[in-house]
Amino acid sequence: MKRFFLLQTFFAGLLITGCSNDDDGPGTAPEVPVVESATIDAESGGDNEPNQVYIDLSTSNTTLVRRDAWELGFYSGSQNRVVLNTSILVTAAELSGFTDIDAVNSNTAFETPVQLKSLDLQTQQTVDVTVNNVEELKAGLPLGYSMYGNPESGISFTDTKEGSLEGTAIAEVSTTDADNKVYIVSAGSAIPTAAADPGSINTTGDHRGFYKIRVLTDGNEYTLQYAELDAEDHQEVQISKDDAYNLKAFSLVNGAEVNVEPVKEEWDINFTSVYSYYGSYFGTVAGVTFSDYALHNTLGNVGLYTIFTHKTEEGETVETGEPSFEEFTKADIAETEFIYDDRAVIGKDWRETAGFGGSTNRVKDDRYYIVKDAAGNYFKLQFTAFMSAGGERGYPQFKYELLE
Known part of the structure; x- marks a missing residue:
């Protein structure tokens, strides 16, 4: 072509x-x-x-x-940042009270309920949502019109439209391990194979599942802890920065680093x-x-x-x-x-x-x-x-x- x-x-x-x-x-x-x-x-x-x-x-x-080759991109510059793959609708939510990835699953309850907002599709009005645990959070984490968030509190589970490093859903990774929290990641949507009607598109398929991650760093290398949400233990991998690239990509689904962007x-x-x-x-x-x-x-x-x-x-x-x-x-x-x-x-x-x-x-x-x-x-x-x-x-x- x-x-x-x-x-x-x-x-x-x-x-x-x-x-x-x-x-x-x-x-x-x-x-x-x-x-x-x-x-x-x-x-x-x-x-x-x-x-x-x-x-x-x-x-x-x-x-x-x-598009579905990766979910996370690890920034190779001076900041320690992780970006999401917007092309398959990946989102991520911090669990502010948790640093032990193996202690988190769908049944995990929050010590303090989280106050979020959602769009009611019938009334087209914003409604308040109280989230008490991970299972309730999962309902509003996949990206869609009625996904959860709270603009007034600065809560967003996606990176910003502009793509600035300061606008990532995952906070800047700290060199102090105790400051780095567990995140729930919605792995986005599969790529459909069925053809669309003439002149239309068919780009968003079935949901690809939920994962949990925690990212640590010493400044030059990231340590990614990851697992499916309800797994009892996790995998761990090191991802080194490379100044020749903007990002080093990783696939949670396949458990491997992936070549995505060319040299910056x-x-x-x-x-x-x-x-x-x-x-x-x-x-x-x-x-x-x-x-x-x-x-x-x-x-x-x-x-x-x-x-x-x-x-x-x-x-x-x-x-x-x-x-x-x-x-x-x-x-x-x-x-x-x-x-x-x-x-x-x-x-x-x-x-x-x-x-x-x-x-x-x-x-x-x-x-x-x-x-x-x-x-x-x-x-x-x-x-x-x-x-x-x-x-x-x-x-x-x-x-x-x-x-x-």
């Missing part, structure tokens, strides 16, 4: 590989030219959207990983396919899930902003005065506009779907994106498709060009 249309780089590559330089030392690798333009079909995988796709704009290389300087866009979080939704707070979702690599120092060429006011199209995608040049870049602290700038807003305020399934033609990668290269990027020729969802495509 992948098609790359590379302009000029083939001939530049011949010049570089076909010529030598007397100043090159033994074993010196030739400099690889930055791709000048390409069209990429991100292999999301069809209407079940089973894949996460990592894309490096400077090379047009793509890396595919199944070798990807810019993650077409994560499915994305979930607990946050504002149509005037209320709920757990929400979106498809056809794209992120940029904020942890890897990639910046991005949106150019709007026109907007609709009272049913009429109004030009913004910004250049078209074809007209935009490096001289038009606004350096102060790049966003480095919100990975979801593209999100779902590059496309419109039938229903939910949209009249049809289409790519929005009123916007494109400017990207600055970690090496300082600038690109302009515009989505061109998100359905196959036969009308099946899960076939995103975009084009981009190097600005020089």
Whole structure:
């Protein structure tokens, strides 16, 4: 499904590989030219959207990983953080009174009941919920409109939409073991295999079960204790930081470390396919899930902003005065506009779907994106498709060009 249309780089590559330089030392690798333009079909995988796709704009290389290959990501930077796999709806809740993982199971009672909130789907009103034990907590931990939380108290069982390290559901891991609590983890939803109706999606399957974890650290290495929720003992594994990567991923279901993200300087866009979080939704707070979702690599120092060429006011199209995608040049870049602290700038807003305020399934033609990668290269990027020729969802495509 992948098609790359590379302009000029083939001939530049011949010049570089076909010529030598007397100043090159033994074993010196030739400099690889930055791709000048390409069209990429991100292999999301069809209407079940089973894949996460990592894309490096400077090379047009793509890396595919199944969404359900991992649940937890361990940060390799200076902070000791654990992130959740939003693409399969993983959530996590701290048990503040517990540090012994083997002492926790579905029957575990809380010394003090936890006051949470939920969305009543019939009335669309927020209601109070009192949770007395783990079994009651399990009812509101899987991600969905009526999942539990408490925005007023800052309680959320998901990472924030923006993807900041300070917004993780799991608190920063302390070097003092006694400060690190046990968490209940909902392992999210399986990837379905049944096809969706034409023009629709089928991305959320059966629940994948509950686990308990506790994470310790000495600053350079994490120790993960984990088990199925009602197991009487636990497994333990060490996960070492690696500065070449943003995250080291782990699968609770398979009990193994997993290769997921490429080297942090070798990807810019993650077409994560499915994305979930607990946050504002149509005037209320709920757990929400979106498809056809794209992120940029904020942890890897990639910046991005949106150019709007026109907007609709009272049913009429109004030009913004910004250049078209074809007209935009490096001289038009606004350096102060790049966003480095919100990975979801593209999100779902590059496309419109039938229903939910949209009249049809289409790519929005009123916007494109400017990207600055970690090496300082600038690109302009515009989505061109998100359905196959036969009308099946899960076939995103975009084009981009190097600005020089």
